[in-house]
Amino acid sequence: MTSTLPQHGGGDIWSRIDHQFAHPKGVAGRLLGHVMVPLNRTPNRKAVAALAPQAGEAILEVGFGPGQALGEILAAAPGCRLHGIDRSAEMVDLACRRNARAGSKLDLRVGNLDNLPWPDARFDKVLAVNVAYFFDEEGVAARELHRVLRPGGRLVLYVTDRETMARWRLAGPETHRLYGEADVQAMLVAAGFAPGRIRLTSISLPFGMKGWMAMAERSRQSSVTMLDPAETKASASW
């Protein structure tokens, strides 16, 4: 049976844009990288505020795209050691150019977050903005983020809410995995974060858009303890 309705994944313009968001390539990918900067400025800024980067910390950003959040981190904490991974060579190039002033303080690599090239417990903090849509359903990527965090280390992850995404013609199921509050929580618990050490905040964006900012701490020991409100006070202004 054939359909005359435009379909996600049918090679139409929307599907092609979805694929570029998932893995920017070529001239169109570079163009999209430039578009992402103003489009994602607010969630990136809020995520970096929640990350609260400090001098001396080792920080990883996964799926950094054009590198806007990397610039915000460097501005907030010039003394941190900043690493990043993105599967798009075009985005690595854009992000390097955008943050060229950081010089050797910045280590950006082309690679896949299903198999991070760092040892366990390597980072104090990990950032993932607008990238969880592309995590595998089996949870490999999410477990990698937990693995490379040191005990007591912090993950900050942002996704736009599934209901907001459903209003767009973009973000079809062929390329994007969508999340509501319970989905983000479940994904992080499956990755290894204790439920009591995950805090989810609803984020309001322009034009009635809504998102979820998750802050999760890797447990210091195997027993589950509740987040101490005093510990998270510095990041309470998301």
Ligand SMILES: C[S@@+](CC[C@H](N)C(=O)[O-])C[C@H]1O[C@@H](n2cnc3c(N)ncnc32)[C@H](O)[C@@H]1O
């Ligand atoms: C929608 S963009 C978001 C970019 C940036 N974080 C922002 O908010 O502006 C998603 C980025 O994640 C990268 N990405 C998606 N899946 C990935 C994977 N499995 N491994 C590495 N990078 C991935 C893409 O190449 C793209 O640059």
